[in-house]
Amino acid sequence: MKYVFGVDIGGTTVKLGLFDEKGELLDKWEIPTDKSDKGKNIVGDVCDSIRKKISDKGVTFSDVLGVGVGAPGAVDEDGVMTGGAVNLGWDVFNLRTAMEEKLDGIRVIAGNDANVAAYGEMLKGGGKGHKNVVAVTLGTGVGGGVIIGGKLITGATGAAGEIGHIRVDDVETAKCNCGHTGCLEQFASATGIARLAAKRLSADDKASVLRNADTLDAKAVFDAVKEGDEVAVEIAREFGMYLGKGLASVADVVNPEVFVIGGGVSKAGEILLTFVEPEFEKFVFPPCKGAKFTLATLGNDAGIYGCAGMILSENS
Amino acid sequence: MKYVFGVDIGGTTVKLGLFDEKGELLDKWEIPTDKSDKGKNIVGDVCDSIRKKISDKGVTFSDVLGVGVGAPGAVDEDGVMTGGAVNLGWDVFNLRTAMEEKLDGIRVIAGNDANVAAYGEMLKGGGKGHKNVVAVTLGTGVGGGVIIGGKLITGATGAAGEIGHIRVDDVETAKCNCGHTGCLEQFASATGIARLAAKRLSADDKASVLRNADTLDAKAVFDAVKEGDEVAVEIAREFGMYLGKGLASVADVVNPEVFVIGGGVSKAGEILLTFVEPEFEKFVFPPCKGAKFTLATLGNDAGIYGCAGMILSENS
Numbered sequence: 001m002k003y004v005f006g007v008d009i010g011g012t013t014v015k016l017g018l019f020d021e022k023g024e025l026l027d028k029w030e031i032p033t034d035k036s037d038k039g040k041n042i043v044g045d046v047c048d049s050i051r052k053k054i055s056d057k058g059v060t061f062s063d064v065l066g067v068g069v070g071a072p073g074a075v076d077e078d079g080v081m082t083g084g085a086v087n088l089g090w091d092v093f094n095l096r097t098a099m100e101e102k103l104d105g106i107r108v109i110a111g112n113d114a115n116v117a118a119y120g121e122m123l124k125g126g127g128k129g130h131k132n133v134v135a136v137t138l139g140t141g142v143g144g145g146v147i148i149g150g151k152l153i154t155g156a157t158g159a160a161g162e163i164g165h166i167r168v169d170d171v172e173t174a175k176c177n178c179g180h181t182g183c184l185e186q187f188a189s190a191t192g193i194a195r196l197a198a199k200r201l202s203a204d205d206k207a208s209v210l211r212n213a214d215t216l217d218a219k220a221v222f223d224a225v226k227e228g229d230e231v232a233v234e235i236a237r238e239f240g241m242y243l244g245k246g247l248a249s250v251a252d253v254v255n256p257e258v259f260v261i262g263g264g265v266s267k268a269g270e271i272l273l274t275f276v277e278p279e280f281e282k283f284v285f286p287p288c289k290g291a292k293f294t295l296a297t298l299g300n301d302a303g304i305y306g307c308a309g310m311i312l313s314e315n316s
Numbered sequence: 317m318k319y320v321f322g323v324d325i326g327g328t329t330v331k332l333g334l335f336d337e338k339g340e341l342l343d344k345w346e347i348p349t350d351k352s353d354k355g356k357n358i359v360g361d362v363c364d365s366i367r368k369k370i371s372d373k374g375v376t377f378s379d380v381l382g383v384g385v386g387a388p389g390a391v392d393e394d395g396v397m398t399g400g401a402v403n404l405g406w407d408v409f410n411l412r413t414a415m416e417e418k419l420d421g422i423r424v425i426a427g428n429d430a431n432v433a434a435y436g437e438m439l440k441g442g443g444k445g446h447k448n449v450v451a452v453t454l455g456t457g458v459g460g461g462v463i464i465g466g467k468l469i470t471g472a473t474g475a476a477g478e479i480g481h482i483r484v485d486d487v488e489t490a491k492c493n494c495g496h497t498g499c500l501e502q503f504a505s506a507t508g509i510a511r512l513a514a515k516r517l518s519a520d521d522k523a524s525v526l527r528n529a530d531t532l533d534a535k536a537v538f539d540a541v542k543e544g545d546e547v548a549v550e551i552a553r554e555f556g557m558y559l560g561k562g563l564a565s566v567a568d569v570v571n572p573e574v575f576v577i578g579g580g581v582s583k584a585g586e587i588l589l590t591f592v593e594p595e596f597e598k599f600v601f602p603p604c605k606g607a608k609f610t611l612a613t614l615g616n617d618a619g620i621y622g623c624a625g626m627i628l629s630e631n632s
Contacts, residue, residue: 074603083603132472146569153464155571156448157603165601166565170486178601249482253462253569255471285481285494287390287399287473 003059004311005050007069008113008303009033011087014046017304018053021065023123023312027053028304038089047102065315066107068307070116071095074158079110082158109310111152113303115161117262118145119152120306126260126294134256135296136163136247138218138265141177142185142192146254150313152306153254164189166246187242190265193218197235206231222268236275244279251280251288262296270295319375320627321366321383324429324619325349327403330362333620334369337381339439339628343369344620355405363418381631382423384623386432387411390474395426398474425626427468429619431477433578434461435468436622442576442610450572451612452479452563454534454581457493458501458508462570466629468622469570480505484562503558506581509534513551522547538584552591560595567596567604578612586611 002021007014011033018027031049034041050067053059073085079096095110111119118127118135127133131150137143142164146153153160164185165178174195176183186192194217201210208231213220221239224232247259259280266272273293281289298305318337323330327349334343347365350357366383369375389401395412411426427435434443434451443449447466453459458480462469469476480501481494490511492499502508510533517526524547529536537555540548563575575596582588589609597605614621 148464148469149467151465153570155604156573156607157571159601159603160569160571162568162571162601162604166568167561167599180599180601245483249565250569252478252482253476253566254469255473255476255478257472283483283496285475285478285496287475288471288478291472 002063002065004065004308005067006304006307007046007067009071015304016049019308023308035089042088043098047099064106066311068310069099069108069110070113070303070307072113075110075112076158077154111310112158114143115145115152116306117302119147119309120298120302121260121296122147123309124305125298125302126296127258130257132256133258133260134250135260135262137263138189139263140190142189148254163250166249168242168246184242184246188239190218193221193239196238197221200231200235218265225271240275241279243276245283247280248283251284251291255288256291258292258294260294260296266295319380320624322620322623323362323383323385325387331620332365335624339624351405358404359414363415380422382627384626385424385426386429386619386623388429391426391428392474393470427626428474430459431461431468432622433618435463435625436614436618437576437612438463439625440621441614441618442612443574446573448572449574449576450566451576453579454505455579456506458505464570479566482562482565484558500558500562504555506534509537509555512554513537516547516551534581541587556591557595559592561599563596564599567600567607571604572607574608574610576610576612582611
């Protein structure tokens, strides 16, 4: 039997998975992310944890096909973190070779965390059975991953799939974290939905259960939608318009078979898609119509599945 | 020696090229496009012309590696014209198998005309030396082709690269040919620039050489820009803003190394890029900055080069 490791490095914890050669998850665990000293211990901690698992399981080193690793930053095809990783304290360095050195030359492939999660969703989650997939992560921000012909697109500087920064509004004056205005992320992320909600509630006095919400967040909005709250439905429609419009631009470029919607906001469930899909159809170039919309199904495991998949696709 | 044919089917003429196995053009010629009877003679005419060239040149059939063909419509990976080809009168059919039948099984690969031209520009033209290229054709409309890792992206329905229909303006009320409003094509095509010019001239009485232009088209605008005409510069700036904004969205999705600008409008030369590049930099997600802008160099031959290249990439 051959083995593969998937490693998803996050700002708080590192998720690790041991997979068999068919991509089935055999074991998963976490270690804390040590961000002290500009995160210089992280690579060593991860490699120690992999070595320990190899030893504990009695696996032969030569039976490990490789380690796939995802990190929160742009990663080019050689494994270089081209802009470092702000959330980990990392400067620019080659993550792949750094890990290979500590793992006695076991093959390592590195990718951006959102991209590898997208790849995982294509392989085993909401995009299963498709080869042209755009995964959209609606979390604190809006991230994405573009998969064409079963292969993840990295881009010239490792920044492909950064669809949260497509401009979808010309009149917005508030600034996005990236420094621009009118980015998709400002309307379709968890933060964006909370902003749309606050703005809508302050516009008039129309009755809404949202006025009594403990926290005016995406969850509160979609919970209220499910109760039939009219103001919440208006907010969800505005969110859907922006996301549909942004994804229409994505489809004009890469024409995917399916959009897989994940991230915290997607916990609202299928009802979320009913606000997005009709708006997408309204904005997209007619020959690109009919793309499917599904929900991500792997949750926090998408990254480790995608990481393992990067190694397995080389060996298939 | 091995040979490859490239065939670019247009609404008026079909361009054909005979290439060697290194992709060097040995001979090129044209035949008229017979659009009578819903274009049913076109495939036969093309195949007859190829057979005649094989015979005239004394080439052995088995030395022909294949025929690449581009056609004006969406083409999926199997060679199916998924929406037919309006300009040729074609309904939905499989262009690849239709040609293979008439060519005694010589390998055929079919693609969208704008996409294969983009591929040609990557191989031998303005994108030479790069593997991640977006080619932009500014003609009557705005077309495009997206190449990632040296491979052309087709998309789920063959409509990838239709970047002319990215929405770049929310207030436009005039309709695009696709039925939507605010499409990039409405501002950055030859037609679009003429429209921007007419609108600007009617806005006030500011002096401009354009007021005496025989035809108020893209050429007149950029000729006037070269003379330092202030009104023409304003029009070019507006064009550049829209194109820069649209291409920024493209970069957020696929993060290319280079944009290759072609089509009739690009005959204005390098000065055109000076209006686009700064606007692109202004709108694009910062990690995607620094993409190069070049002009297409193959003109009308881009299609046949790209068609030949599709066959050669299979044999390399």
